[in-house]
Amino acid sequence: METKIVRISEDHEEQWVKEAGQILKNGGLVAFPTETVYGLGANALDEKAAAKIYAAKGRPSDNPLIVHIADFSDLEKIVEKVPEEAVKLAKAFWPGPLTMIMRKNDKVPYGTTGGLETVAVRMPSDEVAQKLIRSGGGYIAAPSANTSGRPSPTSAAHVIEDLNGKIDMILDGGSVGIGLESTIIDLSEDVPTILRPGFITQKMMSDIIGKVEIDAALIKADSNIRPKAPGMKYRHYAPKANMILVRGDREKVAEKIRELVRQELDNGGKPGVLCADETASMYSEGIIKKIGTLHDELTISRHLYGVLRDFDEEGVSSIFSETFETPMLGTAIMNRLKKAAGQQLIEV
């Protein structure tokens, strides 16, 4: 299949969005930018279209898709009932990087929800995304637009790497702003529960709706507790190399990473170092990659997946990484980093 790749620019936006919307209506696949990561869209109410997403990504079919909408009034048409918390959270954070899970109604096929009675819904804030959703019929199922198991795409180049030739169209809207997937909160049970941490934090939501819990599987990610979001159980977000995180006092972390790099070199390996702009000068050996500045945590979240892909490209054998427990995004950044590292963490 030939994939049409277009760069969104003001003069052509309307035309491309219209063409992409038509593809979606006809059951095709279109990758598009959102404020979190690039999504791979299909008509969420068409089971056959949703099935194509799984094939293109090589995604396990029990892993449900998020349905993207552009207008709040469209929500009540696909769920059993809009919970009160959803109204409050939507008022505060939609459009934006928050996905809410509710009980679905018959309009949503099981092919979209991986067989579940619930549906995940998000209203993205990216304008191209919103226009595309409206032009494509209002309900667009969209997982991250990567091959299953690879880091999520934060630029059109990443989408092209993974999906060129497998989907109908890619809308290139430049680099994304946040770089980590949306926060997921489950509103289908008694206590609202975070299934995936993201830009919208537990505190931000509990300030509005009161008690918010965190899925136990996220807190003890190395245990055998099964995560409630099926997708969170896979070794996701992963670079090809073996990755180890080192946490603790800044000087000691650098010392430990230097030691690990030396060992890897002595063993004939090709080590990579993942560090902050501020600490890069503490390393001299190995392939050193700066992720962003500790003074602006969005630079770190935005570059995380791209840097992991860069390490893949360089063919490193191991990645030794600092940890980034920043004030707001730290929980989400560390969740993704720990998964990328298969939970390997050394405390110094």
Ligand code: TXA
């Ligand atoms: O930021 C985002 O959310 C991006 C952009 C494209 O919007 N999308 C995204 O989709 O990250 P995906 O498919 O990569 O991740 C969706 C996650 C998976 O872990 C899936 O298991 C979970 O959401 N999920 C979806 N529906 C669910 C449901 N009904 N119950 C529990 N978990 C659900």
Ligand code: MG
């Ligand atoms: Mg994904």
